[in-house]
Amino acid sequence: MHVPHSYIEESVHIALTEDIGNGDVTAKLIPEDDFSLATVISREDATICGIDWFEEVFAQLDSQIFIEWDVDDGDTVKAGQQICSLSGSTRALLTGERSALNFLQTLSSTATKAAEYAAAIKDTNVKVLDTRKTIPGLRLAQKYAVSCGGGHNHRVGLFDAILIKENHILAAGGIPEAVEAARFHNPDLMIEVEVENLDELQLALNENVDRIMLDNFDLDSLTQAVKINNHKTELEASGNVTLKTISAIARTGVDYISTGALTKDIKALDLSMRFS
DSSP states (O other): OOOOHHHHHHHHHHHHHHHHTTOOTTGGGSOTTOEEEEEEEESSOEEOOOHHHHHHHHHHHOTTOEEEESSOTTOEEOTTOEEEEEEEEHHHHHHHHHHHHHHHHHHHHHHHHHHHHHHHTTTSSOEEEOOSOOOTTOHHHHHHHHHHTTOBOOOSSSSSSEEEOHHHHHHHTSHHHHHHHHHHHOTTSOEEEEESSHHHHHHHHHTTOSEEEEETOOHHHHHHHHHHHTTSSEEEEESSOOTTTHHHHHTTTOSEEEOTHHHHSOOOOOEEEEEO
């Protein structure tokens, strides 16, 4: 997942604007020429992600701040481990601290969650996918974090792949009609159809689509779907996927498992910036 620097710049600009407003009135208590050293540590085990966002916060505040990293995106850390050290204007360090940590702790928590799910099926050939259930405005950032944690990306948005879901099927008049319209309007895009039972699976298979999403199938139905499919197309299991269930789902023989948990069921990583 490549994230354009312009996207990072814009995300950071928005974050700093909402935090600083017309000025950091508390930082002004510190002399303008004051200089400080600081370190960031993790208070829990995690997979780190968000270095570019963290750096961009301070780059926009003061280009003279120096940051030295002890880790890279995708690295794992233990509780109490140092992540980076900073030096520069005390005012800028204080002003940027919260926004920088917000990016780092949110994206690291996403990467950590993805790593947990990927580890649960590491002995299979199944790939765990993210979804569009992301924090508004941080879609690319979170999808990048998922990849740092060992997960894989589903479509970015509504523009780069066609996913025909239940309401699309109802509105179009059926699976064949929806697929026909999809091929007419966007013949070069991947087409995936969501199905809710084995009868719908067969309808989707008849249309030779690129991938079929098996929505909320139980394990027996997933096993039957894999047998009926017989490697004709890619199969993706989705719905009620948890760390407790993902391994059994993977063993049914599907190709992908998608879950919104990677990006929405996250708890911000506990990070601390300490001045010295």
